[in-house]
């Protein structure tokens with residue numbers, strides 16, 4: 094495009110917005126629409142309908158997203174131009190390319206870019222109150238080795254698209270706004286997930302994070318790779334040195350709930366609690382041919398009953414229970430195993446419910462192992478001599494509750510975009526997986542926005558989120574940021 098006088102350009106933009114706003118609803122604040130003199134539009138002066146009329150550019154978002162997915166391409170899974178997964182491991186050369194793009198793009202939008210000691214990148218668009226902590230959109234550009242194009246990447250791109258839209262429409266926020274690219278959310282290359290937001294939140298020591306070696310026996314550490322690609326920043330990675338005003342994260346749901354229920358947007362209220370236990374069942378090895386059922390202490394049979402009971406009890410209490418690891422000894426066809434160890438992952442959106450499940454299982458497991466009639470699992474079969482059960486807590490992650498102000502901003506923005514909430518298109522949800530937002534929520538008002546992904550599939554090259562759903566998510570994100578800015582200003586005055 095030939096260069097235009099910049100005042101003229103802004104006037105054109107402002108009048109283009111005016112037309113959108115007029116067509117969307119009746120004018121509520123006529124001073125915004127002066128064509129004789131251009132002025133910035135402030136969020137505090139925008140009515141609901143004016144807020145709703147600020148539209149992101151859905152095509153630009155889609156093109157930008159697939160543009161950066163050229164760096165770190167993974168497995169092809171279909172015939173389409175974008176039917177290619179991602180393998181952009183954190184701090185790799187491809188990750189550096191994506192980061193460089195992030196910095197260049199946000200700087201070209203007038204952002205100030207800061208990089209902290211974990212390589213987290215903070216791009217900040219100034220607001221009226223220059224010294225206040227920014228309202229951010231944050232997510233991650235790194236992927237799993239067999240990842241897709243939307244997990245994390247969509248959240249970062251939607252944040253940048255929001256900044257572009259604010260610039261296009263000459264919107265002036267009361268507080269600074271910005272986008273964060275969190276380092277190594279996936280934990281795939283250096284094995285702690287959400288590690289850099291964790292360091293920022295003071296939950297993970299910096300040195301521990303720096304000294305993580307890459308999986309697969311390589312010599313690189315997280316610190317050496319940060320240095321190598323030029324993203325070892327000198328800003329302290331800390332919520333104290335670098336505070337966040339609020340954090341909104343758009344993410345694909347990574348589960349089937351929205352898709353199966355016709356939902357378009359999830360307003361995420363929090364992340365469920367989980368505890369990982371290691372359960373050890375001890376019985377006695379014996380010969381499978383010479384020992385009758387009455388005289389066995391069959392650790393494997395007991396473990397099977399315990400796992401079944403954990404499923405039934407979790408269902409009864411509205412929780413989840415899963416076993417993903419199971420080992421047994423001695424591991425011989427003709428020996429009844431006397432030793433079994435298995436993992437028990439229990440989850441609930443409510444800490445008290447999780448505790449109730451755990452208490453019930455602790456009591457029931459001991460009784461079931463003794464052969465008592467609990468929950469129907471010992472109803473049939475032969476009692477035998479019984480086994481013992483030991484519990485060991487491995488990981489304890491309490492429920493995260495996001496900030497109601499932020500959740501409401503997401504909900505209102507989504508309802509505005511869709512024009513209606515028929516068919517439960519906007520739903521309040523709890524995240525089943527962890528995200529950087531878990532750590533930001535410890536020190537800043539936070540919420541997340543979920544959009545459906547096909548078949549609920551993620552961490553898979555064929556992960557897919559439609560252009561419509563990507564656009565819906567980004568539009569909701571922008572609306573939530575603007576609403577929150579207005580709310581912050583109201584609260585501060």
Ligand SMILES: [Zn+2]
Nearest residue numbers: 244245278344
């Ligand atoms: Zn993610």
